[in-house]
Amino acid sequence: MKLKITYHKKEWVSAYLFLLPAIVILISFYIIPFIMGFVTSLYVGRGMGERFGWFHNYYWLVKDVAFWNSLKVTLIFTGGFTVVSGIIGLGLALLLNDPKLKFVNFFKATIFVPYIIALVVIGLVWQYMFNDMFGVINYFLTSIGLKRLLWLKSSSLALLSLIIIQVWYTAGFNMVLFLSGLQALPKDYYDAAQVDGAGGWHQLIYITIPLLVPTIIFVVLISILNGFINVFTLAKIVTQGGPINATNVLILYIYDLGFERLNFPLANALTYITFIMLALFSFVQYKLQEKTIFGLRK
Amino acid sequence: MKGRKIFSYSILILFSIMMGFPFFYLVSLSLQSSQEAMRIPPTFLPAIPRFINYPKVLSRAPLLLYLRNSFIFAGLTTLGVLITASLASYALTKLRFPGRSFWTLAFIFTILLPPAVRIVPLYTFIAKLGWVNTWQGLILPLTMTGFTVFFMRQYLIQIPSEPIEAARIDGASEIKIFLQIIMPLCRPAIGTVALLNFIFRWNGFLWPLVMTHGKNVPLTVGLASFQSSEQFVSWNIVAVAAMFLTIPSLLLFLFMQKYIIRGIAIGAGK
Numbered sequence: 001m002k003l004k005i006t007y008h009k010k011e012w013v014s015a016y017l018f019l020l021p022a023i024v025i026l027i028s029f030y031i032i033p034f035i036m037g038f039v040t041s042l043y044v045g046r047g048m049g050e051r052f053g054w055f056h057n058y059y060w061l062v063k064d065v066a067f068w069n070s071l072k073v074t075l076i077f078t079g080g081f082t083v084v085s086g087i088i089g090l091g092l093a094l095l096l097n098d099p100k101l102k103f104v105n106f107f108k109a110t111i112f113v114p115y116i117i118a119l120v121v122i123g124l125v126w127q128y129m130f131n132d133m134f135g136v137i138n139y140f141l142t143s144i145g146l147k148r149l150l151w152l153k154s155s156s157l158a159l160l161s162l163i164i165i166q167v168w169y170t171a172g173f174n175m176v177l178f179l180s181g182l183q184a185l186p187k188d189y190y191d192a193a194q195v196d197g198a199g200g201w202h203q204l205i206y207i208t209i210p211l212l213v214p215t216i217i218f219v220v221l222i223s224i225l226n227g228f229i230n231v232f233t234l235a236k237i238v239t240q241g242g243p244i245n246a247t248n249v250l251i252l253y254i255y256d257l258g259f260e261r262l263n264f265p266l267a268n269a270l271t272y273i274t275f276i277m278l279a280l281f282s283f284v285q286y287k288l289q290e291k292t293i294f295g296l297r298k
Numbered sequence: 299m300k301g302r303k304i305f306s307y308s309i310l311i312l313f314s315i316m317m318g319f320p321f322f323y324l325v326s327l328s329l330q331s332s333q334e335a336m337r338i339p340p341t342f343l344p345a346i347p348r349f350i351n352y353p354k355v356l357s358r359a360p361l362l363l364y365l366r367n368s369f370i371f372a373g374l375t376t377l378g379v380l381i382t383a384s385l386a387s388y389a390l391t392k393l394r395f396p397g398r399s400f401w402t403l404a405f406i407f408t409i410l411l412p413p414a415v416r417i418v419p420l421y422t423f424i425a426k427l428g429w430v431n432t433w434q435g436l437i438l439p440l441t442m443t444g445f446t447v448f449f450m451r452q453y454l455i456q457i458p459s460e461p462i463e464a465a466r467i468d469g470a471s472e473i474k475i476f477l478q479i480i481m482p483l484c485r486p487a488i489g490t491v492a493l494l495n496f497i498f499r500w501n502g503f504l505w506p507l508v509m510t511h512g513k514n515v516p517l518t519v520g521l522a523s524f525q526s527s528e529q530f531v532s533w534n535i536v537a538v539a540a541m542f543l544t545i546p547s548l549l550l551f552l553f554m555q556k557y558i559i560r561g562i563a564i565g566a567g568k
Contacts, residue, residue, distance in 0.1 A: 008394070011393055011394055011395060011472075012393070012394070012395030012396060014389075014393065014472040014473075015389040015393040015394075015395035015398075016389075016395065018385045018386060018388055018389035018393070018472070018476070019385070019386050019389045019390075019401060020385075021381060021382045021385055021386070021442075022382040022383070022385065022386035022405065022442050022447065023386075023401070025378075025382060025438070025439075025441055025442035026404065026405065026408065026442060029420065029423075029438065029439035029442075030408055030411060030416070032423065033416060033419040033420045033422070033423035034411075034416065034419055036419060036422065036423055036426075037416075037418060037419025037422065037423075038419075040419070040422065088313075091309075092309075092310070092313060095306045095309060095310060096310070098306060100303070101303070101306060101307075106314075107310045107313075107314060108559065109551075109555050109559070110314040110317055110318055111310075111313050111314060111317050112555075112559060113317060113318075113321075113548075113551060114317055114320075116497050116501075116547050116548070116550075116551045116558070117321075117501070117544055117547065117548070118500070118501035118503070118518050118521075118543050118544070118547070119501065119503060120501075120503050120518045120521050120522050120540075120543070121324070121521070121540040121543055121544050122320070124521070124525065124536055124537075124540055125320045125323065125324050125537075125540070126320065128327070128533055129320065129323065133338065134336055134337060134338045134339075134340055135340070136323065136340045139338075139339050139340050168316070168317070168320075171313075171317075172317060173562065176559055176562050176563055177562070177563065179563070180563030180564075225409075225410070225412075228414070228415070229412055229414040229415070232414055232503075232504055233503045233504065236522075237522060237525065251414050251415070251417075251504075254417065254418060255417065255504070255508075258417070258418040258421070259421075259508060264418060264422060267418040268418050268419060268422075271415065271416065271417075271418050271419060274415060275410070275411070275415055275416075278410050278415065279410055282410060
């Protein structure tokens with residue numbers, strides 16, 4: 001039997017009054033700009049020569065070499081740091097999850113601390129450390145007998161440098177996420193495994209990792225969102241998108257199209273392409289999480 | 299067992315050093331002379347710490363003004379999200395009305411739309427309002443975020459509804475219930491949201507970069523402009539300015555780390 005839900009008029013009027021401030025901001029600063037931006041993205045030309053051009057800007061971007069380059073750079077950056085920082089974060093969390101360990105809070109805090117520092121500061125410090133002349137990183141390399149590298153000036157190493165910085169920035173954050181995931185795992189599985197004589201590696205691969213899938217998916221999604229966004233600040237401060245577009249990431253390209261070249265229709269079109277990609281990623285995550293949740297965590 | 303412990307400690311100490319080194323280096327750099335900052339091999343500790351660098355920088359750039367702007371920006375956006383998120387999450391969890399799941403999803407969906415993604419359409423809209431380089435243009439678009447609504451909602455869901463029902467039967471108005479029952483119960487969640495949002499906006503760069511200029515920029519933008527300015531600014535001077543930006547968030551973290559780390563873990567654990 002299906003029950004009909006009855007709403008009390010007084011209750012829902014007050015509900016909408018409580019929602020009002022949030023809805024006003026949602027409509028005026030998310031929905032309206034987004035609709036206006038979409039309309040703008042359908043125009044071509046600037047100033048007096050502006051005319052309606054349907055999806056011309058999207059078509060232009062699909063043929064644009066710089067767009068594909070920025071997409072490639074963004075995906076390499078995001079994929080690279082997500083995997084490395086995720087594995088480091090998980091490894092550190094597994095170490096810290098040992099109840100016999102001392103100074104856990106000290107280690108947690110020290111390893112997490114980069115995440116609360118402004119990326120502008122992080123970018124500047126690392127730019128200085130990566131400096132090929134007087135930077136400490138080349139100093140360490142040469143003092144152990146290796147060659148000095150042109151970290152930020154060579155197009156093959158510049159993106160790697162940004163990935164290294166981002167891993168340093170996010171590893172502690174991932175560690176905290178994994179640690180809270182680990183601490184929520186039911187203990188009885190491990191007791192059973194102990195009885196069956198399963199060793200540490202066996203427990204990790206057959207119990208811990210499968211049970212941790214929801215946390216892993218969450219970490220990946222946050223990393224993708226973070227990767228698309230944080231990389232703007234790093235690329236702008238550390239490499240300025242160079243050398244020769246080697247670190248010209250999507251958001252930096254949007255910024256460049258809009259605020260340097262003042263081509264707002266094109267910048268809006270790229271905004272929509274980026275947004276649709278992010279929406280797709282999170283849709284996939286949502287679908288995955290429903291299937292792999294094992295009835296854990298609601 | 300002992301071997302494992304030694305392994306754990308050495309890895310953890312190694313990572314602590316790697317995470318801490320750039321900070322140590324930043325502090326050291328801010329106390330070096332310009333010659334020391336450019337020397338090969340690099341200087342790890344200055345011969346004499348030059349605290350004079352700090353007042354010297356203040357005479358070169360209006361850092362205190364930028365610092366004040368950062369406080370206003372981070373403070374008022376935080377106040378804004380607290381108001382919108384606590385009011386909205388009360389309705390979304392404790393009141394029955396048509397459209398409840400629609401609005402819940404709509405707010406959470408905005409997590410995909412941080413200022414970095416909607417920078418161009420949002421800027422164009424603010425420019426049409428004539429609000430570029432004003433406080434309202436900088437702050438208002440950031441006074442509702444999907445994350446804060448989501449976070450407050452997750453917290454409120456687990457608060458039992460019985461005291462609310464009881465108060466309602468006694469004839470208390472919704473606003474009275476909200477202020478006198480819900481708000482005191484939400485104090486930990488409010489504190490965490492306030493801390494995380496404040497630090498996040500304090501460090502924010504892209505939105506203030508396009509929205510503000512001249513005397514209105516927050517310290518992140520002011521610091522970045524050192525680098526792009528025409529005349530060369532020595533690295534030790536940049537480091538001092540970076541210290542001004544880093545010390546407040548570092549202090550907040552030092553005293554509130556339990557709440558910050560727990561908040562992030564709760565956000566993940568749903």
